[in-house]
Amino acid sequence: MANGPSPKLSAPLEQGVPPRVRFCPSPTGNPHVGLVRTALFNWAFARHNQGTMVFRIEDTDAARDSEESYNQLLDSLRWLGLDWDEGPEVGGPHEPYRQSQRMDIYRDVADKLLAGGYAYRCYCTVTELDERREAARAAGRPSGYDGHCRDLSDEQKAAYEREGRESIIRFRMPDEPITFTDLVRGELTFTPDNVPDYGIVRASGAPLYTLVNPVDDALMDITHVLRGEDLLSSTPRQIALYKALIELGVAHRIPAFGHLPYVMGEGNKKLSKRDPQASLNLYRERGFLPEGLLNYLSLLGWSFSADQDVFSIAEMVGKFDVADVNANPARFDLKKAEAINADHIRRLDVKAFAEACEPWLRAPHANWEPEEFDQAAWEAIAPYAQTRLTVLSDITANVDFLFREEPVEDEASWQKAMKEGSDALLRTAREKLAAADWSAPEALKDAVLAAGEEHGLKLGKAQAPVRVAVTGRTVGLPLFESLQILGREKSLARIDAALEKLGA
Ligand code: GLU
Ligand code: ZN
Numbered sequence: 144m145a146n147g148p149s150p151k152l153s154a155p156l157e158q159g160v161p162p163r164v165r166f167c168p169s170p171t172g173n174p175h176v177g178l179v180r181t182a183l184f185n186w187a188f189a190r191h192n193q194g195t196m197v198f199r200i201e202d203t204d205a206a207r208d209s210e211e212s213y214n215q216l217l218d219s220l221r222w223l224g225l226d227w228d229e230g231p232e233v234g235g236p237h238e239p240y241r242q243s244q245r246m247d248i249y250r251d252v253a254d255k256l257l258a259g260g261y262a263y264r265c266y267c268t269v270t271e272l273d274e275r276r277e278a279a280r281a282a283g284r285p286s287g288y289d290g291h292c293r294d295l296s297d298e299q300k301a302a303y304e305r306e307g308r309e310s311i312i313r314f315r316m317p318d319e320p321i322t323f324t325d326l327v328r329g330e331l332t333f334t335p336d337n338v339p340d341y342g343i344v345r346a347s348g349a350p351l352y353t354l355v356n357p358v359d360d361a362l363m364d365i366t367h368v369l370r371g372e373d374l375l376s377s378t379p380r381q382i383a384l385y386k387a388l389i390e391l392g393v394a395h396r397i398p399a400f401g402h403l404p405y406v407m408g409e410g411n412k413k414l415s416k417r418d419p420q421a422s423l424n425l426y427r428e429r430g431f432l433p434e435g436l437l438n439y440l441s442l443l444g445w446s447f448s449a450d451q452d453v454f455s456i457a458e459m460v461g462k463f464d465v466a467d468v469n470a471n472p473a474r475f476d477l478k479k480a481e482a483i484n485a486d487h488i489r490r491l492d493v494k495a496f497a498e499a500c501e502p503w504l505r506a507p508h509a510n511w512e513p514e515e516f517d518q519a520a521w522e523a524i525a526p527y528a529q530t531r532l533t534v535l536s537d538i539t540a541n542v543d544f545l546f547r548e549e550p551v552e553d554e555a556s557w558q559k560a561m562k563e564g565s566d567a568l569l570r571t572a573r574e575k576l577a578a579a580d581w582s583a584p585e586a587l588k589d590a591v592l593a594a595g596e597e598h599g600l601k602l603g604k605a606q607a608p609v610r611v612a613v614t615g616r617t618v619g620l621p622l623f624e625s626l627q628i629l630g631r632e633k634s635l636a637r638i639d640a641a642l643e644k645l646g647a
Contacts, residue, residue, distance in 0.1 A: 162194035170212035187463040198230030249350040261387040264310040287339030309346035326401030333379035361394030430535025435484030443473035550615030560611040584623035612641035
């Protein structure tokens with residue numbers, strides 16, 4: 144493959160033809176962030192250009208595809224808010240949108256390709272292919288399929304059939320270089336040596352990705368294919384196949400292609416779908432907001448502006464152009480993803496924030512009994528939580544002191560806060576808090592401040608034992624607001640319990 148000068152191209156949009164893009168995952172395993180990035184870029188491109196987003200399920204591999212994975216894909220896109228105009232459940236003019244229900248179409252196209260001489264039956268056995276590949280390698284020749292069955296005579300074919308050999312169908316690649324202009328990478332040229340004739344139908348008659356994907360893109364009138372760089376090598380094959388499909392009257396156009404950069408994970412290795420860090424469910428379970436996650440994923444290969452990386456999805460759609468996608472690998476940075484998510488949490492209005500936390504406030508996530516949950520206390524503390532959370536799942540540990548009968552027992556926090564003299568300090572603090580006016584948190588702060596002064600402790604040191612006595616933890620939401628919302632009676636009782644424990 145030779146790299147061209149890589150000019151930055153604006154996606155060529157045919158005059159008056161709104162773009163049609165597709166997101167076409169195979170339903171295997173759990174959705175991962177690379178997949179979501181592909182869906183997002185296609186969706187943003189469609190929305191920016193008033194185009195159509197087609198959602199197609201590439202489920203031609205019965206051994207690997209699962210209904211569970213299919214359902215997860217739909218559920219994930221819905222959760223993210225990436226809607227589709229044609230596809231499962233919404234229908235459209237090119238139904239069905241599940242390839243497993245389109246087998247007749249592929250059989251028909253494969254027959255046409257064979258009849259037109261664009262494809263041929265290959266009778267080579269795996270052993271023969273392996274031997275010839277080895278020999279070619281040893282001789283320094285290209286090691287792809289050598290075209291052995293390209294032009295078999297009828298007698299040769301008949302002889303193979305009599306032997307009972309199985310055959311696959313191969314597409315006949317043209318003997319000339321293929322050049323195309325990638326929307327991200329500029330002009331690319333592939334020489335025939337690098338793109339040998341390739342299988343499109345298995346011996347069993349099952350059509351392969353190499354056939355079904357471009358056939359459906361043609362039949363569904365896709366204008367732009369935006370997909371991961373891992374699929375770059377299939378593009379010259381598909382372009383040749385499109386030319387054949389156009390000659391056969393099956394296709395009307397060759398779509399424009401744009402290959403999105405690799406995403407690198409830990410240790411600068413390609414983020415693999417099996418990487419735990421890549422699992423979409425993980426982000427969902429940790430309480431990423433859809434907008435926060437999409438904002439972050441949009442930065443994998445694209446940027447909003449030089450000095451702004453937090454924005455709404457509507458803002459992203461307003462600016463998105465595939466010509467601005469960067470060809471260099473993008474690095475997945477969890478810390479940055481969390482920081483962006485935190486910003487999106489702050490952007491919610493407090494009511495929406497309180498609602499977004501709901502799933503974590505209810506069992507089984509919560510570490511309190513469902514009947515202990517106190518809606519008024521939650522509404523009072525929510526504004527303080529909103530400015531501190533990175534992911535919503537952290538809410539539980541931050542507010543459990545409000546709902547549990549007793550604070551959690553966290554031995555590490557206890558050891559850290561309860562030093563020599565802590566009992567004396569706590570006793571003074573308790574006295575002063577008991578005498579304080581509980582209608583405002585400032586008075587509670589003054590009480591603890593004064594207790595600290597008596598013992599020669601700054602506020603930070605003086606409040607640590609109080610915090611652990613009342614909340615069970617060394618870190619949490621602003622202490623005096625927390626005390627006030629929990630209330631005088633409970634707060635003092637917890638300090639008493641801690642004093643008792645220290646005395647024992
Ligand atoms: N089903 C293919 C995949 O998930 C689609 C590739 C493509 O976008 O062409 O890898
Ligand atoms: Zn062959």
